[in-house]
Amino acid sequence: MRSLPARRSLGALVVAAGALLASAVPAFAHVTVQPGSVQQGGYSAVAFRVPNESDTASTVKVEVNLPLDHPMASVRTQPVPGWTAVLEKSKLDKPLDSHGQQITEAVSKITWTAGEGTKIAPGQYQDFAVSLGALPTDADTLVFKALQTYDNGDVVRWIEEAKDGQPEPSKPAPALKLTKAAGATAAAADQHSADSTAKQEAASGGKSSDSAARTLGVVGIVVGVVGAALGVAGLRRRSAQS
Incomplete structure (x- = not known):
């Protein structure tokens, strides 16, 4: 028979391991953008990956807010069986020039709602694909604040922005990194060499x-x-x- 101190030590280890696992689970359940990085200035297809982090409820609605400080003239959704996508537009403080045309409003929010019998069940995830463009050339990151609604009424707000030098927030907003195009990088290198x-x-x-x-x-x-x-x-x- 184990002694009382031994049983206490074992119990403490079990509790610590459980706490470690519990803290690690949300890290794998974040709403993210796939892929996590695309080139500036062009048009790209990305997907908002939404994992179900609940053991007892299912996800039935996903809302993604697009940044209006870097609006995009073209936003298109790919059909997802069983889900309905609604795009909302907002007026822009400053018109956006797109192929010689002045764009005065842009998509600011996309809402996917599950139809009857459709859901993201526990242990599952769903990708919601979107075509975006033209991506800005004056930003290195786009942040998309998202809300995830469950069939039990719970709403998880993925809206916290990560900051350099600080720990990752518990509910980080999906972020898309923007890299300079290869041509632009080469041109910059050529210009530097010429100079x-x-x-x-x-x-x-x-x-x-x-x-x-x-x-x-x-x-x-x-x-x-x-x-x-x-x-x-x-x-x-x-x-x-x-």
Whole structure:
């Protein structure tokens, strides 16, 4: 038979392990954007991945808010069997220029609602695909705040923004990283190389100009000395003749 201290130690280990597992579960149940990174400036198809994190209830509605500080002119949803998608638009404070046209409103929210007999059951997840564009070129991250509604009335608000240097929030908002296009990166590298070459050539040109000037100066001095010598010699000859 185990002693009382041994049983207490075992119980403490079980409790600690349970707490560790409980804290780890939400990390795998976040609403996320797939893939997590796309290029700036273009059009991309992404999917909002919604896992069901409840053991007793099912997800029946998903709401995703699009950032209006970086609005996109084109937002299209891919049909999901059993789900109805509704797109809501909002007026923009500043019109968006898209292919020469002024866009005064943009999609600000997408709501997917499950039909009869449809749900994301415990242990399951669902991808909601969306085509977005044109993606901004002046941002490196887009944050999409989301709400997940269960059939028991619970609503999980995935709206907390992650911050550098701080622990990940318990209910982080889905975030999409934006990377510079390969062409833009190459162009920037070429421009940097061209600038460096121009600077080197300018410096080299300056040195060459200085060298040429010095050479011409020396030649001028030599010519002057020779001329002076010839002049003196000529005077001496005249004096001797006279």
